[in-house]
Amino acid sequence: MLAVDMETIRKQLPVWVEVSRPHAAHGKVASYIPELSKAPADALGVTILTKDGESASAGDCGMRFTLQSISKVFTLILALMDHGEDEVFSKVGMEPTGDNFNSMLKLELVRPGIPFNPLINAGAITVSSFIRGRDPKEKSERILQFFKDLTGNPGLDYDLQVYRSESETGNLNRSIAYFLKENGVLSGDVEEVLDVYFRHCAILADCSDLARMGLVLAHNGVDPMTGQTLIPRRYVQIAKTFMTTCGMYNASGEFAIQVGLPAKSGVSGGILSLVPGYCGIGVVGPALNDKGNSQAGVHLMEHMSRELDWSMF
Numbered sequence: 001m002l003a004v005d006m007e008t009i010r011k012q013l014p015v016w017v018e019v020s021r022p023h024a025a026h027g028k029v030a031s032y033i034p035e036l037s038k039a040p041a042d043a044l045g046v047t048i049l050t051k052d053g054e055s056a057s058a059g060d061c062g063m064r065f066t067l068q069s070i071s072k073v074f075t076l077i078l079a080l081m082d083h084g085e086d087e088v089f090s091k092v093g094m095e096p097t098g099d100n101f102n103s104m105l106k107l108e109l110v111r112p113g114i115p116f117n118p119l120i121n122a123g124a125i126t127v128s129s130f131i132r133g134r135d136p137k138e139k140s141e142r143i144l145q146f147f148k149d150l151t152g153n154p155g156l157d158y159d160l161q162v163y164r165s166e167s168e169t170g171n172l173n174r175s176i177a178y179f180l181k182e183n184g185v186l187s188g189d190v191e192e193v194l195d196v197y198f199r200h201c202a203i204l205a206d207c208s209d210l211a212r213m214g215l216v217l218a219h220n221g222v223d224p225m226t227g228q229t230l231i232p233r234r235y236v237q238i239a240k241t242f243m244t245t246c247g248m249y250n251a252s253g254e255f256a257i258q259v260g261l262p263a264k265s266g267v268s269g270g271i272l273s274l275v276p277g278y279c280g281i282g283v284v285g286p287a288l289n290d291k292g293n294s295q296a297g298v299h300l301m302e303h304m305s306r307e308l309d310w311s312m313f
């Protein structure tokens with residue numbers, strides 16, 4: 001990593017955002033969850049937050065969006081904290097798929113029929129079934145509280161319109177979940193598990209919330225702002241590894257080469273990333289490329305990583 005001071009990054013960031021923003025024109029805002037289609041296609045924002053509490057932001061960094069698949073990293077961590085590695089990984093694998101995030105192809109093709117990893121929909125829905133709580137309400141409250149702790153933002157809440165929109169139209173996720181139930185992968189009531197899943201996907205955040213969560217991962221589970229350990233180090237290690245191998249869906253290999261950082265994207269256009277030991281990064285750009293990652297956001301991540309020599313490899 002180049003030793004570049006935050007002052008320089010602060011000056012450059014607005015320029016880099018405007019270089020990347022036009023790339024949004026090659027992408028499309030997700031519409032399979034109808035409510036998401038309302039997002040502005042040309043928005044692009046970024047926040048970088050270091051362990052010393054220094055930050056740099058540019059573009060539409062204040063825009064709020066739903067976490068979607070970004071939440072999967074942290075529900076995995078919570079499930080691991082609730083049940084441990086052996087139990088969770090008896091039902092979810094550790095390998096990238098090379099397929100779309102919502103594909104069910106390999107569930108039938110490859111024995112033993114457990115989801116390949118926790119960051120595809122099948123895996124994340126299975127992980128949602130591992131969250132402890134008396135009922136879906138308590139499970140969802142525990143998840144939301146975990147996100148409040150991770151972001152240091154007690155005001156964090158759901159976008160209920162996005163939640164309802166996905167819950168009403170999520171037939172593919174429903175079929176995945178029932179298929180998993182039929183095969184003994186998913187335990188509990190399928191609709192209740194889906195409710196927990198749809199809710200955590202609909203948690204609203206902005207770039208600074210993502211950067212703060214990324215910073216906790218960059219610091220092996222300790223929030224450098226408070227000194228509090230929020231996640232055991234081993235589970236951060238597992239999460240960062242999955243982010244590197246599967247975090248950008250079936251474009252994770254290319255992202256590792258072009259950016260070289262652990263990252264997780266979501267269909268509302270968010271990308272959470274981090275430079276280990278240094279900073280958390282939050283990016284949003286709702287227009288997506290054909291793999292479902294933010295078109296301009298990925299461009300911006302590539303640009304920043306090159307300029308600042310961030311690649312871990």
Ligand SMILES: NC(=O)CC[C@H](N)C(=O)O
Nearest residue numbers: 068069101121201266267
């Ligand atoms: N890639 C994503 O962000 C997917 C999350 C979304 N809620 C879904 O299940 O389809």
